[in-house]
Amino acid sequence: MAAWREGRHYMIKGKVWLVGAGPGDISLITVKGLNAIKNAEVILYDRLVNPKILDFAPDGCEFIYCGKLPDRHFLRQEAINQLMVDKASEFERVVRLKGGDPGVFGRVGEEAAFLAEHEVPYEIVPGITSGIAAAMYAGVPVTHREFGESFAVVTAHDKSVDGKPNLNWEGIANGIDTVAFYMGIANLPFICEKLIEHGKAPDTPVMLVQWGTYSRQKVLQGNLANISALAVKEKFNNPSITLVGNIVSLREKLNWFEKKPLFGRQILVARSSSGASELAERLAERGADVIEFPKWKYEIVMPDVQLLEKLPGFKKILFTSPRSCDAFFKTLKERKIDIRKITADLYGSSTTLSAIENHGFSALPKEQIDKDNVLIVGEESMLADKLSFTQQFGSCDFWITGHKVMDDKYLPLFERMLQEADIDTVIFPSSSSVRGLDQGLTNLGENFGAFLQGKQTMVMGKQTAAALNDFYKDHVEIAEKPTIESIIQLAEQVRP
Known part of the structure; x- marks a missing residue:
């Protein structure tokens, strides 16, 4: 076009x-x-x-x-x-x-x-929109048959020369049951004055909601007569919505979000792998704001030409993960290698078998593999267990499908999140996550030990605690078991 x-x-x-x-x-x-x-x-x-x-x-x-x-x-x-x-x-x-x-x-x-x-x-x-969502997360629906059947969203700043909103104050004060003002903290005294001047009762309930729907959500209640002074006292800032109306009185009964067990917690989960984190999802479900850092990506690497030439001669191929299996077959397709040349029996763990079958091959559990003439397909990290593989399977070749690298594109995003959030807890799920966080913080210009100071530090097991001890000598909370359930239970029990 x-x-x-x-x-x-x-x-x-x-x-x-x-x-x-x-x-x-x-x-x-x-x-x-x-x-x-x-x-x-x-x-x-x-x-x-x-x-x-x-x-x-x-x-x-x-x-x-x-x-x-x-x-x-x-x-x-x-x-x-x-x-x-x-x-x-x-x-x-x-x-x-x-x-x-x-x-x-x-x-x-x-x-x-x-x-x-x-x-x-x-x-x-x-x-x-935040005027509805923030109110709901603070326990207040914006309409209710007994408290308010009309609702309006109003900007608290416009193109007026003095920055004060030029609105139909009489219509807002007398014709609308519930009003949500957006970004109204700077003009809050003016808003309250105008509403009272045009007929709203000074004791009309008002609720301010800052960072609505985040775990760092803050709520301040008052009325038109006193909310401005309360906001100054509590140092309330934007981003906030101001909800005005009798419906605010429902908050005491309907406040649900702030009752979650981890509400108010700002947790950083140190990451050492790409993909979704079940731990982060579970923490968020229980009310925490969760930052996952660093962000990793997976890069596929091409195998050695000699290994490609030897491929038809292997009698057994062991795939160490679903991702390595997919990368293997993707490489064959890109190199235009006829998959009919693969005459080996294919093996994998229970989670990898379905990935193999998705590519049109039958597969066997890895426990059934015998020794010698084995091609092991996996990510670069498997080379740390190279000796173990050779002891178990005898003569082996290794096909490295790829490796994970830190995605630096996300570093400015994390920098912003760390500035706006007030991290109170850091969780290390594994030994490799310790090294990963150290690398990520270094790339941000942050010192590992200084970053952890004043924060609740938790690890998923003694092995991870030992790895962290090489970097950080202060007190560390250790989950009773190296499981997601155990670390969540620890986070709920131990408050910063």
């Missing part, structure tokens, strides 16, 4: 998805929004997007931070608009990721209009 820019004719290659990421809890993104992220080639994301959601992006996806703060802009809106068009001329799938719902004070109308003007195809994917 052709378009024009600065008098020049150029081609639009792709399409832009304007996606609402939700309010913070990454599980609140829509299925359609998540699919857009999973298929994106480039993502332009805002400050209020939880960076953790970018974990779902494919390898090789380009990240561009467009974050804006009240006192400064990383990229101005005009530059963001043009960047979307530029990227759509380079890539087929461009995602513009915005916090909350892009249509609720997210300037999606301006961005969509710019794309339409430049003939760039686009879709708008709604998200859950």
Whole structure:
């Protein structure tokens, strides 16, 4: 598709998805929004997007931070608009990721209009807006038959010269039961004054919710007469929503999120592998904010040519993991090697057998393999057990399918997360995670020991504790058993 820019004719290659990421809890993104992220080639994301959601992006996806703060802009809106068009001329799938719902004070109308003007195809994917989600996570539905049948979302700052919102205060004060003001902390005294001036009772309940839907969520309750003073006393800041209405009184009965056993905990899980972490998922389910660091990616490597030539002669092939099995067959396909040349019996662990069968081969449990003339297929880390393999199987050859490397693309994201969160607990699931965190912190310019100071440090077993002792000599909590259940139980019992 052709378009024009600065008098020049150029081609639009792709399409832009304007996606609402939700309010913070990454599980609140829509299925359609998540699919857009999973298929994106480039993502332009805002400050209020939880960076953790970018974990779902494919390898090789380009990240561009467009974050804006009240006192400064990383990229101005005009530059963001043009960047979307530029990227759509380079890539087929461009995602513009915005916090909350892009249509609720997210300037999606301006961005969509710019794309339409430049003939760039686009879709708008709604998200859950923070005025509803933050209130619900604080225990307050925004409508209720007994307390409020009307609800409005209102910006607390607009284009007014003095920065004070120029609104229909009489209509808001007298015609709406429940009002959610977005980013209203700076103008809170003005908002309360105007609502009282136009008829709202001074004792009307008010609730402030900061970082709504995160475990670091903070809630402050008061009324129109005193909430401004309370906010100053408690040093309340944005990002916050201000909910005004009698419906706020329901919080005491309906507060559910803050009752989770790990609510308020900011936990860093040290990672040493790629893929999803069951431990991180389980901790988040129980209410914690979880940062997984560092981020790793898997790189496939090509085997030695001589090994490829020897492939038809092997009588037994042992795959050490499903990923190594998939990488093996992917390499054969890329090298155009006829799989009919494989005459060996194939073996694997219980989790690997199905991966082998998915490639059209029958397989046997690894316990049935006998000695000599064995090709062992696995990741580079298996070489640490090379002696054990040769003792068990005799004559062996090793096909290294790939290795994991730290994905430095995510380092700026982690830096932002660590700045905004207040990590109180660090969990090491394995010995290798100790070395991984040390490497990751070094790449961020952080000292390992200094980072752990003042934080609750937990390890999953004595072997991991011994590995950590080489780096850190202070007190460490050791889970009774090297299991996920045991480390979660320890986290719930021992508070920072």
